[in-house]
Amino acid sequence: MDVDLTGRVAFVTGAAGGIGRATAERMAACGAAIVVADINGDGAIEVAGQLPKAIAITVDIRDSDAVEAAVSKTVESFGRLDILINNAGVNTFKDRVDIDAFPAEEWRRIVGIDLDGLYLMSKAAAKPMIAAGGGRIVNVASVVGVTAMRLQSAFVAAKAGVIHLTRSMALELGPKGIIVNSIAPGSVMTEGTRQLFYGEDGSFRAQTAAFMKHIPLGRPATVEEIAEGILFLAAPDNSYMTGHLLMVDGGWTAGYML
Amino acid sequence: MKISAEGKTALIVNGQGKVGQAIAAALTASGATVVEATAGGLDLSSQAAATRSAPAVADSPFLLIHVSAGLNSTDRAPDGSAPSELDRFAFAARAFAPQVARIVHVISAAGVVPLRGDAAFSAAQAGLASLTRALAMELAPDVVVNALAVGAVDDADERLVSHSPLKRAATPAEIANAALFLADPANTYTTGHVMTVDGGWSIGYARDF
Numbered sequence A: 001m002d003v004d005l006t007g008r009v010a011f012v013t014g015a016a017g018g019i020g021r022a023t024a025e026r027m028a029a030c031g032a033a034i035v036v037a038d039i040n041g042d043g044a045i046e047v048a049g050q051l052p053k054a055i056a057i058t059v060d061i062r063d064s065d066a067v068e069a070a071v072s073k074t075v076e077s078f079g080r081l082d083i084l085i086n087n088a089g090v091n092t093f094k095d096r097v098d099i100d101a102f103p104a105e106e107w108r109r110i111v112g113i114d115l116d117g118l119y120l121m122s123k124a125a126a127k128p129m130i131a132a133g134g135g136r137i138v139n140v141a142s143v144v145g146v147t148a149m150r151l152q153s154a155f156v157a158a159k160a161g162v163i164h165l166t167r168s169m170a171l172e173l174g175p176k177g178i179i180v181n182s183i184a185p186g187s188v189m190t191e192g193t194r195q196l197f198y199g200e201d202g203s204f205r206a207q208t209a210a211f212m213k214h215i216p217l218g219r220p221a222t223v224e225e226i227a228e229g230i231l232f233l234a235a236p237d238n239s240y241m242t243g244h245l246l247m248v249d250g251g252w253t254a255g256y257m258l
Numbered sequence B: 001m002k003i004s005a006e007g008k009t010a011l012i013v014n015g016q017g018k019v020g021q022a023i024a025a026a027l028t029a030s031g032a033t034v035v036e037a038t039a040g041g042l043d044l045s046s047q048a049a050a051t052r053s054a055p056a057v058a059d060s061p062f063l064l065i066h067v068s069a070g071l072n073s074t075d076r077a078p079d080g081s082a083p084s085e086l087d088r089f090a091f092a093a094r095a096f097a098p099q100v101a102r103i104v105h106v107i108s109a110a111g112v113v114p115l116r117g118d119a120a121f122s123a124a125q126a127g128l129a130s131l132t133r134a135l136a137m138e139l140a141p142d143v144v145v146n147a148l149a150v151g152a153v154d155d156a157d158e159r160l161v162s163h164s165p166l167k168r169a170a171t172p173a174e175i176a177n178a179a180l181f182l183a184d185p186a187n188t189y190t191t192g193h194v195m196t197v198d199g200g201w202s203i204g205y206a207r208d209f
Helices: A017-028 A039-049 A064-078 A102-131 A153-176 A189-199 A207-213 A223-234 B018-029 B048-057 B085-096 B119-139 B171-184
Strands: A007-015 A032-039 A054-057 A083-086 A135-140 A178-185 A244-247 B009-013 B033-036 B059-065 B103-106 B145-151 B194-197
Touching: A007 A017, A007 A064, A007 A102, A017 A039, A017 A083, A017 A223, A032 A039, A032 A064, A039 A054, A054 A064, A064 A102, A083 A102, A083 A223, A102 A135, A102 A153, A102 A178, A135 A153, A135 A223, A153 A178, A178 A223, A207 B018, A223 A244, B009 B018, B009 B085, B018 B033, B018 B059, B018 B103, B018 B171, B048 B085, B059 B085, B059 B171, B085 B103, B085 B119, B103 B119, B103 B171, B119 B145, B119 B194, B145 B171, B171 B194
Parallel strands: A007 A032, A007 A083, A032 A054, A083 A135, A135 A178, A178 A244, B009 B033, B009 B059, B059 B103, B103 B145, B145 B194
Antiparallel strands: none
């Protein structure tokens, strides 16, 4: 998809790797100046250093003062903020347990980043967008926000919250010219999930192979495929779709394959 | 907005309305040749007729766009003749599945949230949405099948603007941009999705109460 983002400024959270990095690279290739924001400052610097026009910002999105400062620095550096990509998010890998055993601190960590942090970022970034008369916000949700899964209740609840918060923000910010949408990646191949999906010989683990049978396209997405959806939602030409949840899930939620 | 469709052929069914024409214009601007399938000989009177007639319509099309006739007419009476529009959508999709890699069904947002006083139309559009999901599973992984659920366009139905946070109808070109995303050869992982382009009409209550 050919999108012109020349002269526009995009703030991408969690941009040091995975979907965030792919999105930052894709938008930079369309001409946007990028704010590479991540709690991993070294990673942010590395990504920003490879983009034609970018700055790196180290930020923990749970910290409202740090978030406000990051948005201020963006406007100081580039004079504007047109696009916010709320990509930063975490899930639990160590505590794969039912709700009756789910640790409170792990719940607070996940909801604190995935939902509270997204609220703080959106609140801060909306201000310069309102002042400028418009903007785009794209929230990275998940299929589990639509179709629940076991052993990750905090992530499931937080992502459902993101999807509905997106609609709430779209209703409030639409009259102010800001288009707000979310995207639901299904299974995505990242460095982190690669270890979950593959055995040492490079083949799918048995559980992964069974899981992929539920996905009509029969494979996980690449980060570039998710970034393409985010790019469309952030594009100036996407001017009438708001509050929508774009599924990029290989058909996972279309129905039951088995 | 453009996609990489240089030299490719796209088919459209019921493309004569303003939405269909805008989609065709956007595809043409992206370098595609757009062929109206029924004018090209597509027969949707039965699955057998569709399958028999499809190969001669165009040479190696990459895309089928099927616009619901309900979007082109204010006559929203349910289709009394056989086959129904639901059947015709399925006939066309299965007939062209061996040739195309992308199918986009252009339907009404009334298939997502029903319109008061238009029960049959709303239910029929919801049927097209469900058909889209079912065909996505049936035709995977060779063909990705999605729907575009359209809200108010131009001289809009007031019911489709009243709750919209954008407080206006879409231009046909805005609808076409969304169609381009689904038609794009770069869209390789969204399938079985109903993409609602309605200015936020279906997401909640934008009114003050």
